[in-house]
Amino acid sequence: MTTTTPAATDNFTTPVEDRYFEDYVPGTVHVFGGSTITEQEILDFARRFDTQSIHTDPAAAQDGPFQGLIASGWHTTAVMMRLYADHYLSKVASLASPGVDEVRWQRPVRPGDTLRVRATVTAARVSRSKPDRGLVHTDVEVLNQHGEPVLTMTIMNMLLRRP
Numbered sequence: 514m515t516t517t518t519p520a521a522t523d524n525f526t527t528p529v530e531d532r533y534f535e536d537y538v539p540g541t542v543h544v545f546g547g548s549t550i551t552e553q554e555i556l557d558f559a560r561r562f563d564t565q566s567i568h569t570d571p572a573a574a575q576d577g578p579f580q581g582l583i584a585s586g587w588h589t590t591a592v593m594m595r596l597y598a599d600h601y602l603s604k605v606a607s608l609a610s611p612g613v614d615e616v617r618w619q620r621p622v623r624p625g626d627t628l629r630v631r632a633t634v635t636a637a638r639v640s641r642s643k644p645d646r647g648l649v650h651t652d653v654e655v656l657n658q659h660g661e662p663v664l665t666m667t668i669m670n671m672l673l674r675r676p
Contacts, residue, residue, distance in 0.1 A: 524541045524542060524543055525541075525543060529599075529600065529601070529602070529603060529604050530604045530605065531605060532603035532604070532605070532606060533603060533605070533606045533672060533673060533674060533675040534606060534637065534639075534646065534647035534649065534672040534673060534674045534675070535674065535675050536603075537634050537637050537649040537651075537672065538634060538637070539634050539635060539636055539637055540633075540634065541633070541634050542631060542632070542633045542634075543600075543601060543630075543631070543632045543633075543634075544629060544630070544631045544632075545596060545600035545601065545629065545630055545632075546596035546599070546600055546628065546629040546630050547627055547628070547629050548592050548595070548596060548627065548628050548629075549625065549626070549627045549628075550584055550588075550592065550622055550623075550624060550625070550626050550627075550628065551624060551625075552571070552582060552624035552625075554584075554588075555568060555582060555583070555584045555585075555588065555622075555624060556568075556569060556571075556582075558584070558585060558587075558588040558591070559584075559585050559588065562585065562587060562588075563585035563587055563588070565585075567579060567582070567583055568582070568583065568584065568585045568588075570582075579621050581623060582623065582624060583621035583622060583623055584621070584622040584623070584626075586618035586664070588622070589618065589622050589628070589655060589663060589664050590616070590664060590666075592628055592655070593628070593630060593653065593655045593664055593666075596628070596629070596630045597630060597632070597653065597668070600630070601630070601632050601651075602670065603672055603673075605673075606672045606673035606674075606675075607670060607671075607672055608646060608670075608671040608672060608673065609670075609671050610668060610669055610670050610671070611648075611669050611671065612669060613666050613667060613668050613669070614666065614667040614669075615665065615666055615667055616664070616665075616666045617664065617665045617666065618663065618664055619661075619662045619663055619664060619665060620657070620661055620662070620663045621663070622657065622663050626657045626658060626663075627657065627658040628655050628656065628657060628663065629655070629656050630653060630654070630655055630656070631653070631654045631656060632651050632652070632653050632654075633651065633652045634649060634650070634651055635650045635651065635652050635667070636648075636649070636650040637649045637650070639674065640671075644674075645673060645674055646671055646672060646673050646674060647671070647672055647674060648669060648670070648671055648672075649669070649670045649671075649672055650667060650668075650669055651667065651668045651669075651670065652665070652666075652667050653665065653666050653667070653668055
Protein backbone atom coordinates (compact mmCIF):
# COMPACT_ATOMS: atom_id res chain seq x y z
CA MET A 514 0.00 0.00 0.00
CA THR A 515 1.43 3.30 -1.01
CA THR A 516 -0.24 5.69 1.39
CA THR A 517 -1.96 5.01 4.67
CA THR A 518 -3.36 7.51 7.10
CA PRO A 519 -4.55 7.07 10.69
CA ALA A 520 -8.13 6.76 11.83
CA ALA A 521 -10.48 9.48 10.58
CA THR A 522 -13.49 8.98 12.86
CA ASP A 523 -13.38 6.41 15.58
CA ASN A 524 -15.74 5.82 18.48
CA PHE A 525 -13.41 3.44 20.33
CA THR A 526 -12.35 4.78 23.69
CA THR A 527 -9.72 2.07 24.07
CA PRO A 528 -6.64 1.91 21.84
CA VAL A 529 -6.25 -1.10 19.55
CA GLU A 530 -3.33 -2.32 21.70
CA ASP A 531 -5.64 -2.72 24.73
CA ARG A 532 -9.00 -3.55 23.15
CA TYR A 533 -11.11 -6.52 24.31
CA PHE A 534 -14.49 -8.00 23.45
CA GLU A 535 -16.29 -5.51 25.73
CA ASP A 536 -14.98 -2.58 23.65
CA TYR A 537 -16.94 -3.69 20.56
CA VAL A 538 -20.34 -2.18 21.35
CA PRO A 539 -23.26 -2.91 19.01
CA GLY A 540 -24.35 0.19 17.12
CA THR A 541 -20.98 1.91 17.17
CA VAL A 542 -19.45 3.00 13.87
CA HIS A 543 -15.72 3.27 13.25
CA VAL A 544 -14.18 4.91 10.17
CA PHE A 545 -10.48 4.45 9.61
CA GLY A 546 -7.65 4.16 7.18
CA GLY A 547 -6.84 5.65 3.92
CA SER A 548 -4.92 3.67 1.36
CA THR A 549 -4.24 5.06 -2.08
CA ILE A 550 -4.04 2.33 -4.72
CA THR A 551 -1.45 2.69 -7.47
CA GLU A 552 -1.51 1.25 -10.97
CA GLN A 553 1.64 -0.71 -10.20
CA GLU A 554 0.02 -2.32 -7.15
CA ILE A 555 -3.00 -3.31 -9.23
CA LEU A 556 -0.75 -4.85 -11.88
CA ASP A 557 1.52 -6.62 -9.38
CA PHE A 558 -1.37 -8.16 -7.44
CA ALA A 559 -3.27 -9.22 -10.55
CA ARG A 560 -0.28 -10.67 -12.36
CA ARG A 561 0.29 -12.87 -9.34
CA PHE A 562 -3.26 -13.73 -8.25
CA ASP A 563 -5.98 -12.67 -10.74
CA THR A 564 -4.67 -12.74 -14.29
CA GLN A 565 -7.72 -11.35 -16.07
CA SER A 566 -6.78 -8.66 -18.61
CA ILE A 567 -9.02 -6.03 -16.94
CA HIS A 568 -6.53 -6.24 -14.04
CA THR A 569 -3.23 -6.98 -15.84
CA ASP A 570 -3.19 -5.15 -19.17
CA PRO A 571 -3.99 -1.42 -19.20
CA ALA A 572 -4.33 -1.31 -23.01
CA ALA A 573 -6.70 -4.29 -23.17
CA ALA A 574 -8.63 -3.00 -20.15
CA GLN A 575 -9.27 0.27 -21.99
CA ASP A 576 -11.41 -1.66 -24.49
CA GLY A 577 -13.02 -3.80 -21.76
CA PRO A 578 -16.30 -3.43 -19.88
CA PHE A 579 -14.90 -0.88 -17.40
CA GLN A 580 -13.04 1.26 -19.99
CA GLY A 581 -9.82 1.11 -18.03
CA LEU A 582 -7.71 -0.82 -15.58
CA ILE A 583 -9.41 -1.89 -12.34
CA ALA A 584 -8.19 -3.66 -9.23
CA SER A 585 -9.14 -7.25 -8.63
CA GLY A 586 -11.90 -7.59 -6.06
CA TRP A 587 -9.53 -9.81 -4.12
CA HIS A 588 -6.96 -7.00 -4.11
CA THR A 589 -9.60 -4.66 -2.70
CA THR A 590 -10.43 -7.28 -0.08
CA ALA A 591 -6.75 -7.60 0.85
CA VAL A 592 -6.45 -3.82 1.28
CA MET A 593 -9.55 -3.91 3.50
CA MET A 594 -8.01 -6.65 5.61
CA ARG A 595 -4.82 -4.67 6.15
CA LEU A 596 -6.76 -1.60 7.29
CA TYR A 597 -9.08 -3.76 9.44
CA ALA A 598 -6.15 -5.51 11.12
CA ASP A 599 -4.22 -2.27 11.71
CA HIS A 600 -7.07 -0.14 13.03
CA TYR A 601 -9.98 -2.32 14.18
CA LEU A 602 -8.89 -5.75 15.38
CA SER A 603 -7.54 -5.95 18.90
CA LYS A 604 -3.79 -6.50 19.14
CA VAL A 605 -4.22 -8.40 22.45
CA ALA A 606 -7.59 -10.18 22.26
CA SER A 607 -8.24 -11.15 18.65
CA LEU A 608 -8.36 -14.93 18.34
CA ALA A 609 -9.62 -15.75 14.87
CA SER A 610 -12.54 -15.39 12.52
CA PRO A 611 -14.98 -18.18 11.76
CA GLY A 612 -15.73 -16.46 8.46
CA VAL A 613 -17.32 -13.67 6.47
CA ASP A 614 -20.73 -13.37 4.84
CA GLU A 615 -22.06 -11.56 1.80
CA VAL A 616 -18.87 -10.34 0.14
CA ARG A 617 -19.92 -7.90 -2.59
CA TRP A 618 -17.76 -5.80 -4.90
CA GLN A 619 -20.01 -2.79 -5.48
CA ARG A 620 -17.84 -0.60 -7.75
CA PRO A 621 -14.50 -0.91 -9.50
CA VAL A 622 -11.37 0.39 -7.80
CA ARG A 623 -9.10 2.32 -10.14
CA PRO A 624 -5.53 3.58 -9.93
CA GLY A 625 -5.40 6.63 -7.67
CA ASP A 626 -8.49 5.70 -5.64
CA THR A 627 -8.11 6.13 -1.88
CA LEU A 628 -9.92 3.56 0.22
CA ARG A 629 -11.07 3.75 3.82
CA VAL A 630 -13.17 1.43 5.96
CA ARG A 631 -16.43 2.04 7.81
CA ALA A 632 -17.06 -0.73 10.35
CA THR A 633 -20.39 -0.97 12.19
CA VAL A 634 -20.62 -3.35 15.13
CA THR A 635 -23.96 -5.10 14.61
CA ALA A 636 -23.87 -7.76 17.33
CA ALA A 637 -21.67 -8.99 20.16
CA ARG A 638 -22.33 -11.99 22.38
CA VAL A 639 -20.38 -13.98 24.92
CA SER A 640 -19.59 -17.55 23.91
CA ARG A 641 -21.79 -20.13 25.63
CA SER A 642 -19.13 -22.84 25.51
CA LYS A 643 -16.07 -20.67 26.27
CA PRO A 644 -17.07 -17.74 28.52
CA ASP A 645 -13.60 -16.17 28.33
CA ARG A 646 -14.40 -14.94 24.80
CA GLY A 647 -17.11 -13.49 22.63
CA LEU A 648 -18.19 -13.26 19.03
CA VAL A 649 -18.48 -9.85 17.32
CA HIS A 650 -20.35 -9.31 14.04
CA THR A 651 -19.27 -6.27 12.02
CA ASP A 652 -20.75 -4.83 8.83
CA VAL A 653 -17.81 -3.57 6.79
CA GLU A 654 -17.94 -1.08 3.93
CA VAL A 655 -14.87 -0.06 1.97
CA LEU A 656 -15.41 3.44 0.64
CA ASN A 657 -13.59 5.29 -2.11
CA GLN A 658 -12.58 8.95 -1.91
CA HIS A 659 -16.10 9.96 -2.98
CA GLY A 660 -17.68 8.06 -0.08
CA GLU A 661 -19.07 5.41 -2.45
CA PRO A 662 -18.95 1.78 -1.29
CA VAL A 663 -16.65 -0.40 -3.38
CA LEU A 664 -16.83 -3.50 -1.15
CA THR A 665 -19.26 -4.69 1.52
CA MET A 666 -19.23 -7.74 3.79
CA THR A 667 -20.08 -8.96 7.26
CA ILE A 668 -17.16 -10.23 9.33
CA MET A 669 -17.30 -12.35 12.48
CA ASN A 670 -14.42 -12.17 14.96
CA MET A 671 -13.70 -14.05 18.16
CA LEU A 672 -12.17 -11.90 20.88
CA LEU A 673 -11.06 -12.55 24.44
CA ARG A 674 -13.02 -10.87 27.20
CA ARG A 675 -11.20 -8.40 29.44
CA PRO A 676 -9.37 -10.29 32.23
